[in-house]
Structures are given as structure tokens and as C-alpha cells.
Amino acid sequence: MPAASAAEPSAPRRPWAGLLLPLALLSPSLVFLALFTYWPVIEVLWDATHAVTRRGTRFVGLDNFTALFADPTFRRALLNNALYALGTVVPSLVLALAFALALNGAGRVRALMRALFFLPVMIPLVAAAALFLFLFLPGIGLIDHHLARLGLAGANWLGDPDLALGAITVLTVWKNAGYYMLFILAGLQAIPDEAREAALLDGAGPWQRLLYVTLPALRPTFAFVGVIALLNAVTQVDHVFVLTKGGPSDATKLLLFYIYEQAAERYDAGRAAAATVVTLALLAGLTGLSLARGQGPEAAR
Amino acid sequence: MSAPPSGPVTREVTPQIVRWAVAGLALVWAVPFWWMLVAAFRPAGSTADASLLPSLAPTLANFAEAWASADFPLYFLNSVAICAGILLVQLVTASLAGYVFARLEFPGRGLLFGLFLVQLMLVPVVLLVPNLKTIAALGLYDTLPGVMVPYCATAFGTFLMRQSFREVPRELEDAAMIDGAGWWARIRLIYLPLTKPALVAFSIVSVTSHWNEFLWPLMVINSPDKRPLTLGLASFTLSAEGMQAWGLIAAGTFLVSLPLLAAFLIFQRRFVNSFLASGIK
Numbered sequence: 258m259p260a261a262s263a264a265e266p267s268a269p270r271r272p273w274a275g276l277l278l279p280l281a282l283l284s285p286s287l288v289f290l291a292l293f294t295y296w297p298v299i300e301v302l303w304d305a306t307h308a309v310t311r312r313g314t315r316f317v318g319l320d321n322f323t324a325l326f327a328d329p330t331f332r333r334a335l336l337n338n339a340l341y342a343l344g345t346v347v348p349s350l351v352l353a354l355a356f357a358l359a360l361n362g363a364g365r366v367r368a369l370m371r372a373l374f375f376l377p378v379m380i381p382l383v384a385a386a387a388l389f390l391f392l393f394l395p396g397i398g399l400i401d402h403h404l405a406r407l408g409l410a411g412a413n414w415l416g417d418p419d420l421a422l423g424a425i426t427v428l429t430v431w432k433n434a435g436y437y438m439l440f441i442l443a444g445l446q447a448i449p450d451e452a453r454e455a456a457l458l459d460g461a462g463p464w465q466r467l468l469y470v471t472l473p474a475l476r477p478t479f480a481f482v483g484v485i486a487l488l489n490a491v492t493q494v495d496h497v498f499v500l501t502k503g504g505p506s507d508a509t510k511l512l513l514f515y516i517y518e519q520a521a522e523r524y525d526a527g528r529a530a531a532a533t534v535v536t537l538a539l540l541a542g543l544t545g546l547s548l549a550r551g552q553g554p555e556a557a558r
Numbered sequence: 559m560s561a562p563p564s565g566p567v568t569r570e571v572t573p574q575i576v577r578w579a580v581a582g583l584a585l586v587w588a589v590p591f592w593w594m595l596v597a598a599f600r601p602a603g604s605t606a607d608a609s610l611l612p613s614l615a616p617t618l619a620n621f622a623e624a625w626a627s628a629d630f631p632l633y634f635l636n637s638v639a640i641c642a643g644i645l646l647v648q649l650v651t652a653s654l655a656g657y658v659f660a661r662l663e664f665p666g667r668g669l670l671f672g673l674f675l676v677q678l679m680l681v682p683v684v685l686l687v688p689n690l691k692t693i694a695a696l697g698l699y700d701t702l703p704g705v706m707v708p709y710c711a712t713a714f715g716t717f718l719m720r721q722s723f724r725e726v727p728r729e730l731e732d733a734a735m736i737d738g739a740g741w742w743a744r745i746r747l748i749y750l751p752l753t754k755p756a757l758v759a760f761s762i763v764s765v766t767s768h769w770n771e772f773l774w775p776l777m778v779i780n781s782p783d784k785r786p787l788t789l790g791l792a793s794f795t796l797s798a799e800g801m802q803a804w805g806l807i808a809a810g811t812f813l814v815s816l817p818l819l820a821a822f823l824i825f826q827r828r829f830v831n832s833f834l835a836s837g838i839k
Contacts, residue, residue: 278741279664282654286674289651289711294677297688304688352583358573359580370584372826376591378833379822380815381770381788387795387811388590391597391607391804399593402608431587436833443834463573492681495772499792513684513773520687521777529687536684544679 298537304530321531331532333507334515337422341511342490344426345433349486350479352430353437358467360438361445371442374435382432386499389428390415393500415501418508425509428496433489437482444478445471484547491540512536597808607804620809624794627806630813632783633790640705640775640786641765647710648764649757655711656719657745661731671720677713683774690777700780709768715760718835722756723749759832762825769818787814 308317325331356374360367377385392399393414401411414424448471456466494513497503503510503518510518516536519529592610599616600609624630659671682689689708690699698704726749734744750757772788779785785793791814798806822829 276664279658279662279667282658282662282741283670286651286655286711286716289707290674290677292692293682293685293689293708294680294711295673296692297685298680300688300691301685355576355580356583359577370580372823373584374587375830376819376822377587379766379818379829380811381772381791383772383788383792383795384811384815385590387791387807388594390795390799391593391807392590394804397607399589399608399610402606431590435587439830439833467573488681492683495788498772498776499795516687517773517777520690526687533684533687537680540679540681540684 301530301533301537304526305534308527317527321527322535325528325531325535328528330507330510331515334510334512335535337508337510338491338512341422341426341429342487344423345429345490346483346486348426349430349434349437350483352434353441353482354475356434356438357441357445358471361442371438374438376435377432378436382493382495383499385428385432386496389424389496390500393424416505418505421501421505421508425496425500428500429490429493433486437486440478440482440485441475444475448474480547484543487543488540491536491543512539594808594812597805598812600805602803602805620805621813624806624810624813627798628790628794628810629783630787630790630810633785633787636702636784637769637786637788639702641768643702643706644709644768645761645764647706648712648715649761651710652712652715652719652760653745653750655716656723657741657749659716659720660723661728674711674713674716677711682708686774686777693778699778700784701778702784704778705775705786708774709764712764714836715764718756718760719753722753726752755831756835758828759835762829762832763836766818790814 305321306316306318307314308320356371360371360374395401395411395413395416398411398414400414404411412420415421452470452474453466456470461469491512494511494517497509497511497514501509503514512532513536516529516532519525519532589610593608596610596612597607598620599618600613601615601617601619604613604615605611655674659667659674685708693699693704693707696704696707698707730748730752731744734748739747770788771786772792775786775789776792779789782793791810794810795807798804798810
């Protein structure tokens with residue numbers, strides 16, 4: 258954003274001030290970033306390629322990674338996280354689109370429903386998990402109780418290895434769809450009215466207008482929200498702690514929970530570091546993907 | 559030209575079936591909250607726990623018991639201290655860095671800004687294993703500052719403040735400089751007062767995300783009396799689950815969720831705008 262005026266108000270009057278002031282003002286941030294963003298990356302790379310033995314620390318190359326990928330629990334966690342990402346991102350975005358389409362515009366009922374869909378975003382993920390603990394409770398729980406009244410058989414939603422990941426996924430969709438709805442609503446407002454009017458005058462029906470006008474216009478929004486949703490699928494695992502602790506038989510073990518277990522319960526620093534490196538690589542890949550598609554922070558506003 | 563039969567153009571843009579489906583889904587979305595309210599105010603053992611009909615004789619007994627059986631007031635204070643501490647430091651670091659990236663010219667500015675943005679990807683929670691070692695080395699294990707420090711620098715806040723500082727007219731700063739105002743006076747007297755909406759937006763997003771945070775405090779905090787609300791609720795829930803005390807869990811969850819839910823319902827528009835800006839958090 259070049260200023261039109263010839264004067265450069267921030268130009269230094271003394272040459273040394275040119276670097277001194279910016280660095281001084283950035284230093285509080287840089288100290289914290291160095292300690293908790295840059296240094297941990299170096300440390301985790303070091304830990305992942307070294308083994309601590311009684312005779313000291315020794316470079317072991319990729320041994321920790323070999324052991325990591327040989328661990329069936331880790332492979333399960335990778336697969337679980339991929340399924341979980343797919344199972345949360347696609348339905349969340351489809352629902353968010355439906356919510357946004359139906360609730361875009363003025364009116365009290367619409368405003369009320371928008372607020373309702375957004376409420377789950379405001380509560381802690383552990384609070385949502387505490388509620389869903391009873392929803393998913395076998396037998397007397399909310400879902401089973403009402404299924405039984407309809408004459409349908411319930412299930413042990415969190416205790417059945419085939420269902421537990423699905424149950425966790427349902428909770429996440431409930432929690433996050435309203436957040437993504439917000440961005441799609443903003444995207445809808447940015448579509449010029451003329452585009453819709455032109456389609457309407459051409460005799461396009463609601464479905465045609467959705468398919469040929471609205472959805473193409475929302476493509477950047479979807480790319481952006483999709484990346485946020487994918488990042489959330491990796492970084493938010495609080496509900497696993499309350500609902501399943503990774504079980505039954507590893508069915509809900511997600512990457513970050515696996516890292517937590519290796520570090521806080523098994524005290525295997527090398528394995529935890531290697532798993533962190535793999536997770537960071539995945540996140541970097543996802544972020545790189547979003548930047549490559551021109552959906553970086555600059556485009557977010 | 560005759561008006562289209564379906565009314566204003568902006569209204570009928572959505573297939574009718576989607577609108578009915580969304581109305582139905584709104585009911586589904588409300589069920590967990592509705593159950594929470596009904597169960598929290600229901601006398602123990604009056605009807606099935608899963609009943610969605612409100613009790614005719616609502617009681618506060620569950621709240622009293624939840625309040626007594628877990629140290630919620632203390633957890634609440636811990637959460638407030640964590641959120642306030644993080645926010646105060648963040649406001650300082652983000653305003654200073656935002657000013658630098660918005661208005662100062664110097665070699666290496668782009669590179670440094672890129673280094674800041676790296677934090678958007680390397681979210682502290684993923685780095686919990688190495689960060690915990692750093693916290694321990696700094697002597698901050700099992701302390702509230704230990705929960706706060708990884709968040710004291712904020713790429714999102716810096717980005718947001720840079721964007722809004724750029725919209726402040728340069729002429730104002732020029733005039734202040736002529737009057738001899740130093741950089742701190744210019745930030746405090748010109749930039750910050752003119753960018754209040756951005757400061758509010760950032761504060762809402764910051765407080766919400768740290769109020770709701772669980773995994774990092776779980777790693778850092780060991781003593782029960784230093785737990786924030788989320789940790790307190792998790793351990794409270796696990797013990798009440800053993801007793802099948804579902805009304806108690808509903809009451810505890812309600813207590814923990816209430817502050818932010820109430821704030822959201824009162825200041826809806828502000829929250830929504832803040833969260834829209836938070837897409838890059």
C-alpha cells in the first residue's frame with residue numbers, strides 16, 4: 258500500500274534508528290516465538306533423531322521413525338485421524354452450506370437459528386464431551402432411551418470399536434458446523450445481487466441458481482474453510498480424553514492423543530518426538546496446500 | 559414489468575427443501591443444550607434421566623451439589639487469571655509488532671513477518687512435548703504462568719493489528735511527530751484509540767480460545783488447586799460418571815459453559831465479527 262504523499266513519516270532521522278526501533282518493538286514477540294515456536298521445532302527434530310541411553314545421547318538417524326511406523330497403534334492413529342478428518346470435514350461443510358443458504362438474510366427466526374447453530378462453538382470441547390457422554394450412554398442414555406421408545410435397538414456407541422470413532426465424529430460436526438457456517442454466510446453476502454437477479458431473469462430455478470451461481474462464487478470460501486476444518490481435525494482432541502481415552506481397542510486414538518500418551522504415560526521421548534515431527538509435516542503440508550491455492554491469511558478477510 | 563411471483567429476489571434463493579431440512583436440524587442441534595437445562599434443574603430420581611420434559615418442580619439441588627463437590631469458584635478464578643494474563647501480554651506484544659509491520663520500513667521486514675506467520679501453522683498444542691520440557695527448564699511446571707507463556711506472542715494478533723493500523727491515516731501520525739510525540743505516545747494516543755474494534759475482536763477470540771482450552775493446561779498443571787475450569791470439569795465429570803449422577807454433570811457443564819454463552823448471547827454481533835476475523839487463528 259504505497260502512500261501517495263512524498264513524505265515518509267516513519268523514515269528514520271538517524272540511520273542507526275532504522276533497525277534499532279523495529280527490533281526493539283519486535284523483541285517481546287520474538288523472545289516468546291523463539292522459546293515456544295522455533296526452539297521446540299529444533300528440539301523435537303533433535304529428540305526424534307537421538308536416543309537417550311545410560312551412556313549418554315546418541316544419534317540414531319531415522320530409527321525412531323522406523324520404530325514409530327512399525328508400531329501398529331501409531332498406524333492405527335494415522336488411519337483414524339484420516340477417517341476422522343474426512344468424516345468431520347465433509348459433513349461439516351455440507352451442513353454449514355445448508356445452514357448458511359437457509360439462514361442468510363434478515364428476520365428474527367433466522368437470527369435465532371443462526372445463534373443456535375453457533376452456540377456449540379462457544380462451549381469448551383470438554384463441556385460438549387460431558388454432554389455427549391450421556392447422549393451416547395448405552396441403555397438409559399438420551400439416544401438409546403428415545404430409540405427404544407420408537408421400538409429401535411440402541412448400541413454401545415462409545416464402547417463398540419466399530420462405532421466409537423463415528424460417535425466422536427458426530428460430536429465434532431455438532432460442535433464445529435456453526436463456526437464454518439459463519440464464513441459461508443460472509444461468502445454469500447459477498448455475491449453481488451446482480452448475479453442472482455440475472456440468473457432469475459434467465460428463468461433459473463433454485464437448484465440451478467445454487468449450482469451455477471452460488472457454489473462457484475463460494476469456491477474460495479470453501480477452500481479456506483476446508484483447510485481450517487482439516488487443521489482442527491488434527492489439533493482438537495479434548496473430547497477423546499473425556500469420552501474414550503483412545504479406546505475401545507485404539508478405535509478413537511488420534512495423532513495428538515497418541516503423542517500425549519507416548520509423552521505423558523509411556524515416557525518415550527524419542528517416539529513422541531518422531532510422532533510430533535510426522536504431525537508437523539502433515540500440518541505443514543496442509544498449510545502449504547492452502548497457501549499454494551492463494552488462500553493465505555491475506556485472502557481471509 | 560410485473561413483479562416476480564416469488565417476492566423479493568434476495569429471499570427465494572434457496573431450494574425450499576433445504577430450508578425445511580435446516581429447520582429440522584436446528585431442533586437436533588438444540589437437543590444437547592435442552593437436555594442439559596432440563597437435567598440440571600430436575601430433582602434427582604424423579605423421572606428417567608433421558609426425559610426431555612422439564613420437571614414441574616425445578617430445583618437448584620444439582621447446582622448446589624456440583625458447587626460443593628468440585629472447587630468451581632477456584633477453577634473459575636484460575637481460568638480468569640490465565641485468560642487475563644495471556645490477553646494483557648498479547649495486547650502489548652501484538653500492538654508493538656503490528657505497528658512495526660504496518661508502519662516501519664527496514665531491511666528484512668518481509669522475512670520477519672514470515673517468521674511470525676509460521677506460528678499460525680505451528681500451533682503450540684502440537685508442540686506440547688518440547689514445550690513442556692522448556693516450561694520445566696524455566697521452572698514454570700505446575701504454575702499458571704506456565705500455561706500462559708507459549709501464547710504470549712501471537713501471529714494472529716500481530717496480523718490483525720497490522721491490518722487495522724494500516725488503515726489509520728498517516729497524516730495523524732505525521733502531525734503527532736511534528737508535535738514531538740515518541741513512538742509509544744503515537745501508538746497509545748493515535749493508533750490504539752482508532753483501532754478499538756480490532757482490539758475487541760482480538761480479545762474476544764483470545765479469551766474464548768483460552769477459556770475453552772484443555773490439553774495444554776492438562777500437560778502443565780498437576781496440583782488440583784491450579785486447575786482451570788476445563789480441567790476441573792473433566793475430572794468432575796469422570797467422578798460423577800462413576801456415580802451415574804447425570805443431573806450433576808449437566809449442572810456442572812452448565813456452570814462452566816455459562817459465562818461465554820451468556821457473553822455471546824448478549825454481544826452476538828461483536829462475537830460473530832470477531833470470529834470471522836479469526837479464520838486465520
